[in-house]
Amino acid sequence: MKVDHFLDATGLSCPMPIVKTRNAMKDINSGEILEVKTTDKGAKADLTAWTKSGGHELLEQTEIDNVLTFFIRKG
């Protein structure tokens, strides 16, 4: 997957992963892909729901060694 932008939100707790993702999304173009890394377990459901409600597309989500990675395409 071709990733256009990367956001490291590891170590941050709710609501910061989403606040930062939202800010990062403002600066990128529609159709571009943002990769977000977080260690906040709550982000799994919240980022997924936020992506949907914001009109974006969650392409892939993985979990390795307690690090959650999201690939989101801007809508």
Added chain:
Amino acid sequence: MPVRIMKPQEVARYSIDKKPLFILDVRNEDAFTDWKIEGESIEYLNIPYFDLLDGVDDIKGKLPKDRDILVVCAKEGSSQMIAEMLSEEGIKVSYLEGGMKAWSEYLELVKVGTLKSGGELYQFVRLGKGCLSYMVIDAGKAAVIDATRMTDVFFNFAKEKGVTIEHVFDTHLHADHISGGRVIAEATGANYYLPSQDAEEVVFDYHKLADGLCITVGETSIEAVFSPGHTSGSTSFVVDEAYLLTGDILFIDSIGRPDLAGMADDWVGDLRTTLYNRYQQLSEDLLVLPAHFMEMKEVNVDGSVAMKLSTLFSENHGLQVEDENEFRTLVTENLPPQPNAYQEIRKTNMGVLTPDDETQREMEIGPNRCAVR
């Protein structure tokens, strides 16, 4: 306007005393639908915090002016942020300290009664998850039944009362919450009793519960009554010949489910026998004290969850089904979703898994779901 921080024990007062409260729950919709702070006097609005990042203007008109407002989220962070945003708009709000995580762990202590010898029986009401634990106290000694993993609460209370915990019982191998029984027994040197039928895969030493086994705490008797059906080993306790601790077999407004160890069809017969034969042989004057409740309407005005066995025989609909086949259908075809992580919870209670504290918290998220209606 400053934001107030509300502690779980304050929320408990709204919930038990039926004081009007408005909860703005800012978790995602699935989390809210699955599990929330319950209370007959509570009104709700669920809007995820991530839909409010641009401002709270859209919801200002939906907030009441005539009752206290509490913002709630999973762990605290998001509710604090939203509460501060509302406060900047001049709206008086509180947020829940520690979020739903803290609510899930809060135990409300209620004295159920004074025992014949002058001892006392206490109920620990886990409002957020509907779990009930008990402590029998007499002559400087204590027994704990169906302890939750918040073991400090039991240690601290025993210390406050100046009693030594000598016996720890679990009515069955729990599938909805992590038992604190083993930790309490190891820390105090108390005997830990489990039904052997439930404990085949347990990896630590324990004392076997058997029908008729009688333990005394000071001068107070605790008698085991074999009552399978929720699990194959489920055991009830008659305390001081006056109280019946039913575990997950009989609740106030429902009965136990037989499927959490994957054996619904096999165990429904046991459940039938326990409820319709075994319990019928006991004194109707016993005060039933279950291991769970499901709805706030099952909580008495004093915060306890307790009801006379005679009342349950006439009012609990799970005890009104004359036909055995109808009962079988009722129980096996009305099973609610299984509790969160119930397989991992069972393995943890067997000692097979040893998750860290944070993982244990995550495993217990959500309601208990041990009953069929």
